[in-house]
Amino acid sequence: MSNIVFSIVLDEPGVILTDSRSLVGGGLSWTALVVTTIIIFHKSGEEERFEEAVFESTKIKKNRTIQVLKKLIGPGLLSVGIGSFVASIVDLFVFFVYGLTGLDNVPDLLFWIASLFYVLACIGASLLVYILITKRKRTNNESLEKMFEVAQPTSTSSIKFWPPTAIGFLTFFFMFPSGVLLASINWLRMGLNKKAIYHLVAGLVGAFIFIIVLLLIPDNGARGFSYLINIGVAYYLSRQTKNDLEKFKENNGTTQDAHWFGGCLIGLMMYGFYLFLLFLVFIVFDIAGVPIV
Structure with a gap:
């Protein structure tokens, strides 16, 4: 499992190939899917109210599939590209350090640490891309809103x-990362960007801590701990969402409920991402010789 072979492509800086596992690729796929889903749902919810105001009189229908694909491909590829480049720098550092010390083989534990950083770098890159896109989009939206506020008031009833x-049930049945993502999408649509990003980062860190604790305590205790955390997070997110929705309705009028089907799909996606993190931490523990109860 050791004896990792590095191949550096000189004409493509930052590209490093290893002999190894498709786990990194799978993790990147899940990461890209999660972060681009955030961007997709936020952008679609943000743009719907302007489409409602601008195109309501003519009832122009746009092809939503094409719009979603455009939003998915651009930020997703850019995020993975930035994350790959940053992670490649870490891999290069590990490679040269062990080369200077005269060791031929890079320990598997360092490979898994680099792989973990690979995923985290993509998440960080995606957040950076999201912040830049949101900042530019907010400027455009403010100009558009001023342009049409006299001719036709903006309606928020189309924002879902x-x-x-729904957030409470999905948090309990699909683990708390699912609820954190759904609640964050709500907050992004309300314009509470800082709160959403804070909870996304806290949810990611909390997921790692949660998994580590699960692997270190007995099965019976792990089951009770899991129920306790998920119920607690479900209650917290439900209360926060309820309070923020009430404030949003007071200032913006009525809203619509998003479909449960879409929430379940996001829940399944996040549950798969959670299983990937669980498997990754389990492998790191196994390689490091950490006893798992």
């Missing part, structure tokens, strides 16, 4: 949010 009950 997952209700607190």
